[in-house]
Amino acid sequence: MVKNENTSTENVKNLLVEKGVKPSFQRISVLKYLLRENNHPSVDTIYKNLVPYIPTLSRTTVYNTLKLLSEKEVISTLTINDTDLRYDFINEPHDHFQCKTCNAIFDVKVGVDISGLKSIDGHQIQEIQLHMKGVCRQCLKEKN
Amino acid sequence: MVKNENTSTENVKNLLVEKGVKPSFQRISVLKYLLRENNHPSVDTIYKNLVPYIPTLSRTTVYNTLKLLSEKEVISTLTINDTDLRYDFINEPHDHFQCKTCNAIFDVKVGVDISGLKSIDGHQIQEIQLHMKGVCRQCLKEKN
DNA sequence: TCTAAATTTGTAACTATTACAGATTTATAG
DNA sequence: CTATAAATCTGTAATAGTTACAAATTTAGA
Incomplete structure (x- = not known):
């Protein structure tokens, strides 16, 4: 129902730059995951899915990245789940x-x-x- | 804006019994606090406010009571705050x-x-x- | 190439919550 | 009024999510 973003590295990089976020490899990876899966993941889900491809990835980096993207209003923090926070790309209201x-x-x-x-x-x-x-x-x- | 309940011990006790909850002193105290303060408190807030009057009170009892009241649909669990859960008496929709x-x-x-x-x-x-x-x-x- | 700044990483600390077993209180039967 | 069982409460330990922080690495600029 909510339309899919273009999840090419180029497009994700542009999204970050437009919002004033320096597009590091880790940040691109996290945002790309959010756009591609569109699944309201937790920090842990993001970490576990990315670490096979980025073996040096740290959980702290995922936390830092999500906090930064949230401040820059690229993503929103969902408090719907009662055990952990979930994250969602900001597009049309839903x-x-x-x-x-x-x-x-x-x-x-x-x-x-x-x-x-x-x-x-x-x-x-x-x-x-x-x-x-x-x-x-x-x-x-x-x-x- | 949301009308205050009668917070007498008698009335609180009746509320519990009506919902099928045995009205122990601790349960009455917790529900009375919620009704009186109407402040969407956390477990910690409830505990700290009650323990001066109930020196033997345990945090676990507050957790247990809130879980029970929630299951019996006396109160609702608010996930609005991102660090802890908040609790609210169920009355008119708001x-x-x-x-x-x-x-x-x-x-x-x-x-x-x-x-x-x-x-x-x-x-x-x-x-x-x-x-x-x-x-x-x-x-x-x-x-x- | 050198230096400073930004980013990432790993560990330790912190906080909210749950698990659990023992202690206490309450209800029930004799 | 006891004795016994059931329910409730309590305190501690364990767990899980998150944050603090300093060291290591990477990136940017002179």
């Missing part, structure tokens, strides 16, 4: 659904769009996250 | 705003009400949380 059975997180879009809301009760809004939890389509099917 | 400056969490209500949404993309919805982050009214004022 919401998230997490399955309580298999823990997978899905991109969804509810009809109403409140992404334009700038303040509420005098508080200035900078980020909005709409989280839903329940049982996903696949797990519902398997229960029968 | 949303949450967290200030990135002072970290306080406020109850808010956006115009649209999607609390009746039961499924999306074939996934069965059981819980919905709408989180907003930014700078709260007080912190905005103090910046001038």
Whole structure:
């Protein structure tokens, strides 16, 4: 449903440079993984998937990179999962659904769009996250 | 904005019994704290506020109680904060705003009400949380 | 090529949470 | 009013995610 980015090294490098991030090999790798998998991964998932290809990679680098990309508003930090943080590339506004059975997180879009809301009760809004939890389509099917 | 519950011991005890929870002194104390403060506290906040009055209280008991109350749908677990879980009494549907400056969490209500949404993309919805982050009214004022 | 700055790495420390077994309290039966 | 079983509470140890930090490496600039 959410369109795929071009995940070529060249394009990922450009994305970083546009946002003012120096495109090191590690940073390109992390962002490329996020774009390609589009799977709301944890730090651990990213690390374990990249380390076979970058044997010297450190977990700390993954943490540092995600923190930097988050500050530069290239990615957003999802607090939907209760044990670890998840990360998502910022493109068109969308919401998230997490399955309580298999823990997978899905991109969804509810009809109403409140992404334009700038303040509420005098508080200035900078980020909005709409989280839903329940049982996903696949797990519902398997229960029968 | 969200109305206060009656926080008398009698009423809190009844709330627990109605939900099928045996009303021990510790459980009454924890739920009473949640109702009275209405402040989306962490386990640590609850523990530190209660232990002066219940010197034998254990952190584990606070964890156990919150888990139980959550399973019995007396309270909900908020994943809005990125370092620890927060807890909230379940009453009328409302949303949450967290200030990135002072970290306080406020109850808010956006115009649209999607609390009746039961499924999306074939996934069965059981819980919905709408989180907003930014700078709260007080912190905005103090910046001038 | 030399030097300074930025980035990456690995370890140690820290914090939230869970596991678990023993102690205490509460409920039940005689 | 006991004796016994069940439920609850407690404290410690273990686990997991994250951060702090200094040393090593890489990159950029003179």
